[in-house]
Amino acid sequence: MANNEPLLRMQKIRKVFSGAVALDDVDFTLERGEVHSLVGENGAGKSTLIKVMTGAYNRDGGEMFFEGKAVNFRTPEEAQNAGVVAVYQEVNLLMFRSVAENMFLGREPRRMGLIDWNKMYREAGETLQNLGLQIDPKAVLGSLNIASRQMIAIARGVSLGAKILVLDEPTSSLTEREVGLLYDVIRRLKEQGTGIVYISHRFDELYAVCDKVTILRDGKFIATRPLAGLERIDLVCLMLGKQREDLEKKGTTAFSEHQTQAAETLLETENLTRGRRLRNVSLRAGRGEILGMAGLLGSGRTEVARAVFGADAVDKGKVSLEGKPLKLNSPNDAIRAGIAFLSEDRKAEGIVPEWSVRENMTLAALPALTSLGVVSRAKQTEIVEKFMRRLGIKASSGEQKIRELSGGNQQKVLLARWLCKNPKFLILDEPTRGIDIGAKGEIQSLINELADEGLGVLMISSELEELVEGSDRVVVMRDGECAAELRGKDISQDSIINAMAETN
Known part of the structure; x- marks a missing residue:
């Protein structure tokens, strides 16, 4: 040797x-x-x-x-x-x-x-x-x-x-x-x-x-x-496929034209801590605001979402909605309070492939559609037709198997599932992952419309362009902590990556 x-x-x-x-x-x-x-x-x-x-x-x-x-x-x-x-x-x-x-x-x-x-x-x-x-x-x-x-x-x-x-x-x-x-x-x-x-x-x-x-x-x-x-920023650029000299681009699409009503605080977290995964995370989201969240894998982005949704217990800290502290022992507690969560993995945690569009869309609303143990098919159909029109879901009917739909239309069905519950606050974890460019634009426009109607939105995304173009504010997570909060003209791919990499 x-x-x-x-x-x-x-x-x-x-x-x-x-x-x-x-x-x-x-x-x-x-x-x-x-x-x-x-x-x-x-x-x-x-x-x-x-x-x-x-x-x-x-x-x-x-x-x-x-x-x-x-x-x-x-x-x-x-x-x-x-x-x-x-x-x-x-x-x-x-x-x-x-x-x-x-x-x-x-x-x-x-x-x-x-x-x-x-x-x-x-x-x-x-x-x-x-x-x-x-x-x-x-x-x-x-x-x-x-x-x-x-x-x-x-x-x-x-x-x-x-x-x-x-x-x-x-x-x-x-x-x-x-x-x-x-x-x-x-x-x-x-x-x-x-x-x-x-x-x-x-x-x-x-x-x-x-x-x-x-x-x-x-x-x-x-x-x-x-x-x-x-340098850390160069390492981040290599991981994300970005060039340092190209990071100054600002978003100017129609999606960024959303006008926030965020003067009124809708959801607030105080000192959320879960081991080393979350460390004293405090953030505020306003009514009608799209709050973007950035961070590399393992930064704590999804952990924040799961804690707010009651899916993961925290060691300390609290979540408040409309000024009232919530007791979150499970996702059911969050849902009852008016919080909805669209997971990043729609196949593992979202859709039921062998079920129809109707069955998938109305899953979260079944208790309200059930009387004496019988689900009202008429009410289900009414909801499905309403949201298929509103969200532009392309399916032959509500009886079509959801697995036969495109990724973008599957995502719209899952979004409709939560909108059936009339939530106050919507958490979207990678809402456009795995769908084509056209469908991405439609999903982004829907998020924009929902915020205009007063819904609070936490949008977690790995796509920097999506955050730059679609957020009123952006919180950057790093090592389980809020590393930076960006707003207005300060929101750029450059500023987000700098915060991810801890550079000044």
Whole structure:
């Protein structure tokens, strides 16, 4: 093995699922003793590349070299045996077993057919000590805090003889102090020559602990850069496919002509906090206002929406509607108060594919349409015809299967579902994702009309043009916090990206 060979080299990796290309000729190289970050938005291909690397997926094209030799890991076990180990954010260990038992699970040292407990405890202790961890190998795992369990998962990988460790969102459940402990462990591993692939949405972490970053976008390799000297705004531009010199464009379309009535506060959040995912988020949305929300993946955008909708419990903070604090134990509480939520994933959380347009549209309104256990078909039809006309839904009739409609028309049906409830406040998470340009314009115009009628709107979007052109104000989320609030002429792609990247 030549000394100048990288620890891992992946060339033109290709992976296809049912005709959809998830990885399109992706390159990735990892050196010994290097911490290399893999970044990209949703659908960029990070998880797929990691699964190919660790044997969970078989690649459909390309080559992979480990320590200079061509390899094709067909299972995670093959990868582990070679020294490629993944530690995922959901730690999968046995809470009622000892630390040492978890570290040596399935490969316990034996003597004369029996487990050699002394050897197992001794070797576990040595591994922990080498990582600088003051943890008793005999302690029951369930008695330890989350951070210690995370360290045990890493120690288990080290005890497997890992030459490459993949750390997937390793700080997601850790406090700031515990994150520092993780960094210490990573630095020790780096000194020992271990290569580390580090996946995180938090820029502070990348710049604190990583040497290089590889950016993926839409399943394609974009660039590999040393993090030293790479400005955050340039990293954001690479992730989003933007050029710094083109970011001054302002929106001037008809959608931006909406006149806000936002003098009256409709919805307000105060200090919403949920671990490290949301940290003291306070925002205000006015009646008839379109409040845009921007942020990279993992910034806290969707977490804000789910907290306001009662889908996720918060550690502290409150949500008020029309000046009245709400008790949100579930989405039903939010719906009763007048809050509606159109999810970013209409297929998983929205439409029922085998149901008709009528059944999908009136789902949220069924209690009001039911008498003595019988749903009024006439009332359903009346509602469907009304909203098909109002929203311009293109379907042969209300009885057509929703799966037969275009993405834009499916989105309109889901919007109509919530409008049936006469909400006061509407949360739209990626309202135009996956639909064609014409349908996007129609959806944007509908949002505009609803705001003109006095509905409060929170519009979360990854499309900067959509936010620039369609928002009265834009709140930018970063690392679970409100990083900036932009209004009027200050709303531009440039200002949004600067706030995402924490640059002045």
